[in-house]
Amino acid sequence: MKLFSSTTGWLLLLALALAFPFLAGNDYHLTVMSTAYIYAIATIGLNLITGYTGQYNLAHSGFMAVGAYTVGILTVDHQVPFWIAFVLAGVVAAAIGFFVGLVSLRLKTHFFSIFTLCVGYIMYLLIEKWESLTHGTVGIIGIPAPPNIGSIDFTEPRPQYYLVLFFLVLSLWIMHRIVRSLLGRTFMAIRNGDDLAQALGINLMRNKLLAFMLSVFFAGLAGGLYAGFVRFIGPGVASVEHTFDMTMYMLIGGIGTLLGPLLGAIGVPWLTQYLQVLQDFRFVVFGPLLVILVIFLPYGIVGTWMNRKRRKEALAAQAAVPGSPREVSSIPAAKGATHA
Amino acid sequence: MELFLQQVLNGLTLGGVYSLVALGLTLVYGILHVPNFAHGAFYMAGAYSAFFIMTKLGLNYWWGMLGAAAVVALISVLSERLVFHPLRKAPYLHHMIASIGILLFLEAGAQAIWGADFHRMETPYTQLLEFGGLTLPAQRLLIIGAAFLLVALLQLFLKKTITGATIVAMAQNREGAALVGIDANRVAMLTFAIAGALAGMAAVLYAPINLVYTSMGNLVITKAFVIIVLGGMGSVPGAIVGGLIIGFAEAFGAFYISTDYKDIIAFALLVLILSVRPQGLFAKGAH
Amino acid sequence: MLEIDSLTKRFGGLAAVNDVSVQFARGTINAIIGPNGAGKTTFFNLVSGAIAPTSGKVVFDGRDVTGLRADQVARLGMARTFQSTTLFDTATVLDNLIVGHRLRTKSSLVDVVLGTKRLKDEERICREKARAALDFVGLGHVENRIAGDISQEERKRVAFALALSTDPTMLLLDEPAGGVNPEETVGLAKLIRKMAASGLTVCLIEHKMDMIMNLADKILVLNYGEKIAEGTPAEIRANPVVIEAYLGSEHAAA
Numbered sequence: 001m002k003l004f005s006s007t008t009g010w011l012l013l014l015a016l017a018l019a020f021p022f023l024a025g026n027d028y029h030l031t032v033m034s035t036a037y038i039y040a041i042a043t044i045g046l047n048l049i050t051g052y053t054g055q056y057n058l059a060h061s062g063f064m065a066v067g068a069y070t071v072g073i074l075t076v077d078h079q080v081p082f083w084i085a086f087v088l089a090g091v092v093a094a095a096i097g098f099f100v101g102l103v104s105l106r107l108k109t110h111f112f113s114i115f116t117l118c119v120g121y122i123m124y125l126l127i128e129k130w131e132s133l134t135h136g137t138v139g140i141i142g143i144p145a146p147p148n149i150g151s152i153d154f155t156e157p158r159p160q161y162y163l164v165l166f167f168l169v170l171s172l173w174i175m176h177r178i179v180r181s182l183l184g185r186t187f188m189a190i191r192n193g194d195d196l197a198q199a200l201g202i203n204l205m206r207n208k209l210l211a212f213m214l215s216v217f218f219a220g221l222a223g224g225l226y227a228g229f230v231r232f233i234g235p236g237v238a239s240v241e242h243t244f245d246m247t248m249y250m251l252i253g254g255i256g257t258l259l260g261p262l263l264g265a266i267g268v269p270w271l272t273q274y275l276q277v278l279q280d281f282r283f284v285v286f287g288p289l290l291v292i293l294v295i296f297l298p299y300g301i302v303g304t305w306m307n308r309k310r311r312k313e314a315l316a317a318q319a320a321v322p323g324s325p326r327e328v329s330s331i332p333a334a335k336g337a338t339h340a
Numbered sequence: 341m342e343l344f345l346q347q348v349l350n351g352l353t354l355g356g357v358y359s360l361v362a363l364g365l366t367l368v369y370g371i372l373h374v375p376n377f378a379h380g381a382f383y384m385a386g387a388y389s390a391f392f393i394m395t396k397l398g399l400n401y402w403w404g405m406l407g408a409a410a411v412v413a414l415i416s417v418l419s420e421r422l423v424f425h426p427l428r429k430a431p432y433l434h435h436m437i438a439s440i441g442i443l444l445f446l447e448a449g450a451q452a453i454w455g456a457d458f459h460r461m462e463t464p465y466t467q468l469l470e471f472g473g474l475t476l477p478a479q480r481l482l483i484i485g486a487a488f489l490l491v492a493l494l495q496l497f498l499k500k501t502i503t504g505a506t507i508v509a510m511a512q513n514r515e516g517a518a519l520v521g522i523d524a525n526r527v528a529m530l531t532f533a534i535a536g537a538l539a540g541m542a543a544v545l546y547a548p549i550n551l552v553y554t555s556m557g558n559l560v561i562t563k564a565f566v567i568i569v570l571g572g573m574g575s576v577p578g579a580i581v582g583g584l585i586i587g588f589a590e591a592f593g594a595f596y597i598s599t600d601y602k603d604i605i606a607f608a609l610l611v612l613i614l615s616v617r618p619q620g621l622f623a624k625g626a627h
Numbered sequence: 628m629l630e631i632d633s634l635t636k637r638f639g640g641l642a643a644v645n646d647v648s649v650q651f652a653r654g655t656i657n658a659i660i661g662p663n664g665a666g667k668t669t670f671f672n673l674v675s676g677a678i679a680p681t682s683g684k685v686v687f688d689g690r691d692v693t694g695l696r697a698d699q700v701a702r703l704g705m706a707r708t709f710q711s712t713t714l715f716d717t718a719t720v721l722d723n724l725i726v727g728h729r730l731r732t733k734s735s736l737v738d739v740v741l742g743t744k745r746l747k748d749e750e751r752i753c754r755e756k757a758r759a760a761l762d763f764v765g766l767g768h769v770e771n772r773i774a775g776d777i778s779q780e781e782r783k784r785v786a787f788a789l790a791l792s793t794d795p796t797m798l799l800l801d802e803p804a805g806g807v808n809p810e811e812t813v814g815l816a817k818l819i820r821k822m823a824a825s826g827l828t829v830c831l832i833e834h835k836m837d838m839i840m841n842l843a844d845k846i847l848v849l850n851y852g853e854k855i856a857e858g859t860p861a862e863i864r865a866n867p868v869v870i871e872a873y874l875g876s877e878h879a880a881a
Contacts, residue, residue: 118607152724201701201730287445317771
């Protein structure tokens with residue numbers, strides 16, 4: 001792995017992110033970016049189960065809502081300190097994920113997606129109807145922001161921005177670790193095919209469950225952050241629309257890469273910001289865009305670029321090996337084979 | 341007793357609508373082997389087409405229904421040609437995402453044109469019939485009658501015509517059908533057209549009762565999925581029986597247990613059954 | 628090495644594999660042949676744990692593995708390849724193989740998040756094993772090629788390498804020479820003999836009669852899910868039941 005393009009690239013992004021509040025025009029921009037970061041964390045989680053492990057979880061925004069409501073209910077109704085509630089947001093989401101995963105991960109991929117679609121709806125309906133717990137359609141208001149650290153006041157946009165950025169960087173770092181490791185390779189082997197993965201000694205259930213729980217843990221934490229940031233939540237947080245948004249981010253950026261979903265999660269909201277008229281009708285454009293991407297650019301922008309780069313590197317390395325056959329010996333067998 | 345029979349009527353009504361939607365979905369599943377998440381948007385498009393025909397063009401309910409069937413059949417076939425056909429060799433994930441893309445486009449499009457409000461669809465069948473102490477709204481009777489008729493016609497078509505038989509054959513084994521020389525493309529288009537027409541008509545039947553709004557397809561389609569998973573993907577009898585079961589479960593559940601949580605019933609059933617039998621209730625062979 | 632005892636699998640009323648018993652000795656090359664639909668791949672699936680038998684026993688290296696999951700059987704030392712090889716087409720060949728040794732590693736999520744020494748060591752070992760496996764199958768020079776660009780024959784070898792990197796004692800190869808021309812088939816046969824020579828027990832399903840007759844120590848013939856013959860290539864070639872059921876038309880075609 002060429003050091004130049006990866007580590008320096010990431011450091012550059014980090015520098016930009018740190019400098020953003022000074023480059024941005026006003027507080028509104030900070031808010032947009034912070035919200036984008038929060039959804040980026042959730043999208044990175046979704047990417048783990050869908051992009052890397054091949055299971056499309058349509059309840060992802062439901063789990064994000066679980067995290068948000070955990071924080072909301074605990075802090076507002078039970079006066080639990082924010083950070084404890086925040087950690088619990090991830091834990092509760094992961095716990096529910098355990099049970100959902102246990103039942104659903106045995107199912108074939110599209111059964112799994114249908115099942116999770118239903119689970120997502122159940123979550124939404126429960127949040128809406130279970131008024132004694134969730135305040136129903138009214139939602140929960142007055143969620144406290146994270147408590148001050150010294151003089152840093154997290155009700156102010158700039159500290160909020162840096163806090164969220166901190167968690168985004170942390171999430172990316174952990175996900176990077178996971179994805180690069182043997183564990184990440186295990187997930188990808190599963191995505192490639194259940195049968196082959198099993199033949200390689202991979203315990204399907206345990207690994208799928210792990211990937212699923214990790215991914216909804218991220219979603220739960222993102223939800224918790226959302227609650228402490230926006231300070232008011234309603235059943236709409238669980239709407240499956242958000243999962244579709246995140247799918248959009250992943251696809252544009254590049255499913256199954258680390259950079260792709262991040263860029264998508266940041267770029268797309270900004271795009272819709274500028275095309276204000278698009279806001280409510282964004283799906284008139286996003287819908288066909290999803291279709292076009294999936295047909296013509298299934299690896300997304302980042303993914304396609306990375307594949308091209310990898311190919312160049314491979315050819316260069318090939319040329320450098322003495323005695324290796326220069327030409328491709330026969331017709332490559334991989335046309336039309338399943339994509340990574 | 342009357343209340344009970346009233347719920348039976350409701351169950352039949354719901355079941356009829358669900359069956360029609362599920363039928364289209366299950367036929368398409370047989371071709372795609374992937375659930376078409378856009379099917380709910382087809383349903384919605386049917387309602388809006390009829391609405392447009394009836395309000396803007398001033399035609400009556402039956403023209404609305406016919407128009408809806410035609411429009412949605414067209415949308416459905418276009419989806420097959422432009423989206424699903426190019427993706428036929430791609431992994432399932434791409435199919436699912438593409439169908440969601442279509443769904444989002446149709447819903448957002450409808451909202452852009454007609455707004456997010458609820459609309460009323462007029463029907464000439466507003467009478468209430470009295471029979472044996474029961475109140476039988478004519479529209480509900482129409483739904484039940486139309487559903488049965490359409491299902492019967494479909495069954496006849498699938499069993500008695502060659503084209504119908506090829507659809508069934510393809511739904512069960514696409515490669516085998518191709519080997520025997522069945523033109524997969526034409527069958528696929530026809531299946532999508534039929535599925536679309538059924539969904540569109542179901543929407544026009546139910547909309548006078550339930551109003552027209554852009555997200556009207558969401559719950560219906562999710563329940564349709566429950567139905568075909570339980571009844572067996574690709575199984576026509578499964579879709580019909582499943583539709584009736586869910587319809588009754590909801591009608592009785594709404595009345596005897598709670599109206600608030602009635603929508604959860606279908607999903608709870610799915611969760612329950614798949615937990616115990618991951619292959620669904622009527623699955624045949626390996627999948 | 629492998630003892631199959633009255634193995635049977637029914638799907639509904641149909642017996643895909645019916646009361647098959649056979650023994651495969653350590654270090655030998657064994658071929659399973661039969662007309663299409665004879666149940667050969669189902670047989671492999673039963674042995675490797677991909678599906679559970681309706682009745683019968685599978686004893687692997689002295690251990691009863693009947694009904695164990697495929698990943699458990701793989702961990703006990705039985706590796707297999709499939710008719711169609713799915714690889715990560717956008718990654719390099721070497722990259723594809725690293726996960727092969729995963730089953731022998733112990734690193735957990737904690738190791739991953741903390742970046743422990745154990746993880747680093749195990750990843751290094753996996754990479755070394757991958758390289759060794761690739762060298763063994765004679766493809767050391769393509770380790771940096773993109774997997775989607777290599778030829779069909781090379782793909783088959785990579786599939787072997789993947790199976791080898793699990794450190795198996797036994798290998799089940801499902802149509803290892805599928806889609807490969809006659810010259811390349813000879814090369815693959817040599818590779819298989821090399822695997823057996825290094826101590827592995829090999830079972831393969833194949834349709835290419837020339838390859839099998841020259842390669843196998845023992846041949847098992849299935850038809851309609853039942854064993855109709857078993858023996859050395861010479862015995863099988865002369866067996867009238869086999870010839871009638873299968874060999875005659877196949878030999879003319881092959």
